[in-house]
Amino acid sequence: MGLATSSVITLHINGEKHTLPVDHRTTLLDALRERLDLTGTKKGCDQGQCGACTVLVDGHRTVACLQLAVAAEGREITTIEGVADGDRLHPVQQAFIDLDGYQCGYCTPGQICSAIGMLAEHAAGWPSAASGDVRPAAGPTPLTPEEIRERMSGNLCRCSAYTSIVEAVARAAEADASSAAGVPEPLGEAAA
Numbered sequence: 001m002g003l004a005t006s007s008v009i010t011l012h013i014n015g016e017k018h019t020l021p022v023d024h025r026t027t028l029l030d031a032l033r034e035r036l037d038l039t040g041t042k043k044g045c046d047q048g049q050c051g052a053c054t055v056l057v058d059g060h061r062t063v064a065c066l067q068l069a070v071a072a073e074g075r076e077i078t079t080i081e082g083v084a085d086g087d088r089l090h091p092v093q094q095a096f097i098d099l100d101g102y103q104c105g106y107c108t109p110g111q112i113c114s115a116i117g118m119l120a121e122h123a124a125g126w127p128s129a130a131s132g133d134v135r136p137a138a139g140p141t142p143l144t145p146e147e148i149r150e151r152m153s154g155n156l157c158r159c160s161a162y163t164s165i166v167e168a169v170a171r172a173a174e175a176d177a178s179s180a181a182g183v184p185e186p187l188g189e190a191a192a
């Protein structure tokens, strides 16, 4: 008897359960877009290099093109469709609109999900390659434009809207984006 090549899985997405059969090779990105009609998450490179497909899995930034759908079972997945609180946009979404943090908009869902995860990482005290003195005595690392650029460097924008994106992320940081409703707590033990 051959090994099974498909399974019925239940994905928890934006607070709802979705049960579906999937080939074991199906990525989370394809499950979202092709099977569940959640097309807000974009496919760019399909090989983990552009960040267009970024979603939050248990609050952590994840490129959905490199995550198998079966491996996401039981995890709390948040896509761009789930970051707003009803009619109230997430502070990161609002900042991108207010400061024109996009041109064509194709990279934008990934930029926004990544920014939400990044702000939570920063709030939790995670340093980046751009951080200077990371000793506890030095206190929290200021979220300078250089910090934002480094921390968002996994998200490419072919329109090169980077200047506005950095300004939008900085604005959202002021609005304490990481505490917005609808997004799971980001950084537990599993992230270590």
Ligand code: FES
Binding pocket: 042, 043, 044, 045, 046, 047, 048, 049, 050, 051, 052, 053, 054, 063, 064, 065, 066
């Ligand atoms: S589509 Fe996933 S990183 Fe580019």
Ligand code: FES
Binding pocket: 101, 102, 103, 104, 105, 106, 107, 108, 156, 157, 158, 159, 160, 161
């Ligand atoms: S706004 Fe066009 S790719 Fe970023």
